[in-house]
Amino acid sequence: MPNASDQSFPFPILIGDIGGTNARFALLTDAYGEPRQLEPIRTGDFATIEEAMQKSILDKTSVQPRSAILAVAGPIKGDEIPLTNAHWVIRPKDMLASLGLEDVLIINDFEAQALAIAAPADQDVVQIGGGAVRPFNSRVVLGPGTGLGVAGLVYAQHSWIPVPGEGGHVDLGPRTERDFEIWPFLEPIEGRMAGEQILCGRGIMNLYRAVCAANGEAAVLADQAAVTTSALSGADAAAVETVSLFATYLGRVAGDMALIFMARGGVFLAGGISQKILPALMKPEFRAAFEDKAPHSALMRTIPTFAVIHPMAALSGLAAFARTPRDFGVAMEGRRWRR
Template sequence: MSSPTDTPTMLRYPVLIGDIGGTNARFALLVDARSEPRDFPTVKTAAFPTIDDAIEATLADAPVRPRSTVLAVAGPVDGDEIPLTNCDWVVRPLRMLDRLGLEEVIVLNDFEAQALAVVALGPEHLEQIGGGAPDPDASRVVLGPGTGLGVAGLVHARGIWIPVPGEGGHVDMGPRTSRDFAVFPHIERIEGRISGEQMLCGRGLVNLYRAVARADAVEPVLGQPAEISAAGLAGTDPQAAEALDIFVTCLGRLAGDLALIFMSRGGVYLTGGIAQKIVPALKKGSFRAAFEDKAPHSAVLRQIPVYAITHPLAALAGLAAYAMTPDRFGVAIEDRHWLRDGAAAP
């Protein structure tokens, strides 16, 4: 028998932490509060029918079994069955307690973990893209194009950092320039609308490339995001180069919008594999110009720094920081914390 609880507690060690995306799942084990996380090989979500199967396979050679787990999942956390947005896995914490022999499960949004990482990572894992110095106690925004498009805020209040999860990747996107008006009609829509995630993720880059090709009346020859970004960076395919430029421009527009919403003088942080791979394109100028083009507040935007996070496992770093120092963060776990009845206090 197990039940949800809203009572924050020190986690029971060992703790399994996991960053569960649409394509990849990454896990690490914290043996105690003083040890560095032990990382496990990345798991392809398509390789396992359920997350429980993936965790069992991951833990097969682990030195100890976890008592607790903190998972960050790509999708809204609501109820005892939590479907991921971009893969077929459904997280069922009550079943997980029994099957995996756990005493507690906490499930967060994946970009909540990315927001936690912003204050867990050092400057060696950040590549600045314009702007001035950050205000160390000001709000921050995390934005990540990957399998989908994740967004979260981070607010500093009463001496702690409070992550603000959401589904900001699904906001509407629209054309501004004459070229936009030529390309946007060819972008694939969902139920009649173009969302951020239809443009600013892996499949979004493919959508943009195909839309540019259609606008130019040429046959697209590239089919994978990595091919398009590589050709765009190298300048070997004109449609790929323009698609990448539209991608970074629209990413800059959305990043600037979010910076205004949160007044994120602490910085805007771009995370995920795509951002890491296209840093040269982000630094060319169109990203920053679009980010700052926010009259009447362009002067404010010019001062806000943007960073590309270069740490390969940023979300796990954020989860580890939370697991080891939960009092540093104001993570609301009401209805997202499942505790086995009769579990001993940590």
Template sequence: MLQAAIEPLAFPVLVGDIGGTNVRFALLSDANAELRSFPSVGTADYPDIETAIEETVLAHTSIMPRSAVIAVAGPVSGNAVDLTNADWIVRPADIMEKVGIGDVVLLNDFEALALALPELRPADVTHVGRGEVESFCTKVVVGPGTGLGVGGLVHAARIWVPVPGEGGHVSFGPIEPDEFPIWRVIEPEHGRISAESLLAGRGIVRLYRAVATVAGSMPQLHSPAMITDAALAGTDPCAERTMELYCRLLGRTAGDLALIFMARGGVYLGGGIAPRLLPFLNRGGFRKAFEAKAPHEKLVAGMATAVITRDSPALLGLAAFARTPNRFGVSLTGRRWRRAAVAAR
């Protein structure tokens, strides 16, 4: 059954990508306009989304948005969305009351990133390894950052249908012989080891401490950025080992998702970490783990993998939806809030 047509959003439209660490906003004045982006700010720098909108957008423009399409890092359910990795609670009713926007749509952040995939140009991505992108076939995006986001995009009935989820929280275990000693000393999170607990930014630190412990070394580095920088500079053997292992585990997860979604349209790495790791991703461990899916190695070997290098790609997806919502199979049931006067127009 085809979905009912989505009532268009009134322009200007505010689009926002609300992550656990960073907040990004842009304005779309009309359906044919270019996005006007505003500087990224820290989520922790503002007490709530309303203050962030007022101070980072409205204080710098005379344009008053009539609608908003906002991606949040967490499952959208009910009238209050609690961000998974930040202290904000996003309430559309508060956005309407305090900011004055009459029509608010909330989407999952990786749903928004999935919406961007058909909009990406060759210059927006860097391919890793072999594999071909097949047109109008299912795509997957997986993004390590503050958390580990996962989203799918299926082409059906001539529209693109995003498939949001919380796939980053699947359980994770060792496979290669050299991984078992590391697993024995990895600190669990919430009583278990999930993909996110190793592949999100905090997972880099967790992996590094485990690698150093197995090597009999005292951990010298204490942040994802420090570990990544040392690995890229070749100044810390444990950091290099950590990033090689990290890319292997990321490739394994990406390959699992490729099989789950049958992603002949490609698997894309989003988020803030992957672009920095291209030198390690290109060493081969990522792609080898991606393809190690017996008995379906040949199937997965034909699927493309790429890193999204464009800044703020989720805003691109949100803008595409705002311009032509009926090009996408997005259900807005329970995810769109409108003032009575707006809904009656």
């Protein structure tokens, strides 16, 4: 059993959320202060993460971090961690050697999102529909963004334990008559429809093209931002239906995840897209699909659903963990490097 000093990180701590497109950092100087947010950087602008951290953080502050806790989108195995959607390879041993750090922990990006939903501030979430949080019950976070991330958060032995997985890749099948009209036109992955084929940025386009094809119309909108913008303004009927179906399918998968984790502590929608289509998620479709889980609809009505509107939710989760690691059951074996 590790002792308390093994679990904590020496301050100042640099926390970072390294996405496929953007990397966001903040500095935490002690356990009580607010994290000082740094200017976000684009991963494409720097050849390596060490160069990005040196030039855009360390050269611009007099605070020398002693630890770094970074959340990355990609599998964490061994001493070389490639990012899923970017060219950087994270080499924690190089970071220790070249950036003057003593302690580096790398976790999964959706683990960080799960840490953020342990105790979100009221102003950081918006409730969609009814239900109420049951304290210390399991929670789930789903994030439609570049992909569809999913993680659970389970309370046990006085700590919140994030449970990252590949929940975005569950099967998604047709249920309504309209679904059966649209499904033949959806692009599958190796012959099957996974959640992530629809419930992410490129998935919006997949769904939009299928809706247009089912209607026998040309797909005229160029990208997912055009589809969601035209849907929210009501300017394009196929876009309106696309976003309505997106909300329905997200509700179905969110409901499935709630059932798997018995998430009476709440289901949270993170990811860039949830914030961008919030008015559509507040309409009846998302919540109706979430609750439509016979024989458990009565149970589902009691489970609250929220959109996370904190612009840097993963960083807030990392900050909570960095302050008091012992409140969280984050496995560090094979993911922590120390000098």
